[in-house]
Amino acid sequence: MEAERETKIFCANCIHCKLVPSPAGAGRYYLRVRCDAGKWRKKLGEEKIYKYCTVARRSIDDCDCYEDMGDGPEFLRDLRTSLPAADELYDAPCPAR
Numbered sequence: 001m002e003a004e005r006e007t008k009i010f011c012a013n014c015i016h017c018k019l020v021p022s023p024a025g026a027g028r029y030y031l032r033v034r035c036d037a038g039k040w041r042k043k044l045g046e047e048k049i050y051k052y053c054t055v056a057r058r059s060i061d062d063c064d065c066y067e068d069m070g071d072g073p074e075f076l077r078d079l080r081t082s083l084p085a086a087d088e089l090y091d092a093p094c095p096a097r
């Protein structure tokens, strides 16, 4: 089983895994991740986006659009330790005065 897990592709290592803001009202936003190659779909074909805090869990057995960002295994390890534990709300940056 361990060998099977090691062959998985982690989307966080792929150039198509993008961080996007999701408006939450009052100038605040959540962070979400999306696959800009359009591979994350709900059953009815609608695009699926995920909470940023779960990005390290996004993996797939095989993907014809995977493009490695060139980061080593330490990238995923560092990402796991730096991710927020829960879905956090962020304030939009103040406009320049």
Ligand code: SF4
Binding pocket: 009, 010, 011, 012, 014, 015, 016, 017, 035, 036, 037, 038, 039, 040, 060, 063, 064, 065, 066, 067
């Ligand atoms: S292209 Fe494939 S590997 Fe890359 S983020 Fe999308 S589903 Fe994951």
